[in-house]
Amino acid sequence: MPNVFLTPEGIKGNWHERFFKNNNPIIVEVGCGRGEYTVNLGRRHPDQNFVGIDAKGPRLWRGAKTYMDEGMPNGAFICGLVELITDYFAQGEVDEIWVTFPDPQHKPSRAEQRLVSNRFLKLYRQVLKPGGLIHLKTDNTALYEWAIQTFEENPGVQILKHTINVDQVSDLKELMSIRTKYENLFREKGETIKYARIALV
Numbered sequence: 001m002p003n004v005f006l007t008p009e010g011i012k013g014n015w016h017e018r019f020f021k022n023n024n025p026i027i028v029e030v031g032c033g034r035g036e037y038t039v040n041l042g043r044r045h046p047d048q049n050f051v052g053i054d055a056k057g058p059r060l061w062r063g064a065k066t067y068m069d070e071g072m073p074n075g076a077f078i079c080g081l082v083e084l085i086t087d088y089f090a091q092g093e094v095d096e097i098w099v100t101f102p103d104p105q106h107k108p109s110r111a112e113q114r115l116v117s118n119r120f121l122k123l124y125r126q127v128l129k130p131g132g133l134i135h136l137k138t139d140n141t142a143l144y145e146w147a148i149q150t151f152e153e154n155p156g157v158q159i160l161k162h163t164i165n166v167d168q169v170s171d172l173k174e175l176m177s178i179r180t181k182y183e184n185l186f187r188e189k190g191e192t193i194k195y196a197r198i199a200l201v
């Protein structure tokens with residue numbers, strides 16, 4: 001599909017001219033899976049551009065096909081590693097990043113693999129605009145608490161909002177009304193959905 005990139009050579013720094021053909025903000029979803037956020041945000045905000053990244057092609061195929069079927073020009077997908085995000089985007093090319101239901105990577109030895117670890121925050125800083133936002137949405141209490149502690153200890157991070165239960169925060173209602181497959185599974189098990197919004201300063 002023309003909206004899926006394997007190795008987006010030549011597009012780093014050129015997303016607006018070469019793909020989106022506009023100057024609208026670019027919002028990236030890392031570990032997007034089937035791309036539910038990338039798709040639903042794209043439907044709601046035709047004046048913004050969305051790029052989903054996931055290592056697993058069969059998952060992101062779903063989101064890419066929906067964009068094609070609905071004739072939406074404001075979305076693309078990269079089948080690749082989030083670790084390579086600086087190969088995909090130039091400094092300041094990205095306005096916001098969504099991290100939706102990341103693998104918790106329970107083992108302490110895997111902490112650096114968590115998509116909100118300082119290792120990834122450092123990479124995100126290299127593609128985000130100054131003050132760019134990062135949204136984290138998760139069902140996992142341990143990951144959420146670890147992430148908040150990581151953010152609090154990082155002097156380059158400003159926590160703008162965080163909650164252990166999105167259902168209790170009325171001004172998050174619309175943003176949280178997009179529910180991914182994983183979210184629905186966890187909700188059925190009685191988990192609350194956690195959310196944090198940070199800015200890199």
Ligand SMILES: C[S@@+](CC[C@H](N)C(=O)[O-])C[C@H]1O[C@@H](n2cnc3c(N)ncnc32)[C@H](O)[C@@H]1O
Nearest residue numbers: 031032033054055056081082100101103180182
């Ligand atoms: C638990 S799933 C969540 C999928 C989706 N965000 C959702 O909410 O339904 C985590 C996804 O992150 C992807 N992923 C994890 N680490 C990754 C990495 N370093 N690079 C690319 N994709 C990654 C996995 O392939 C998987 O699809």
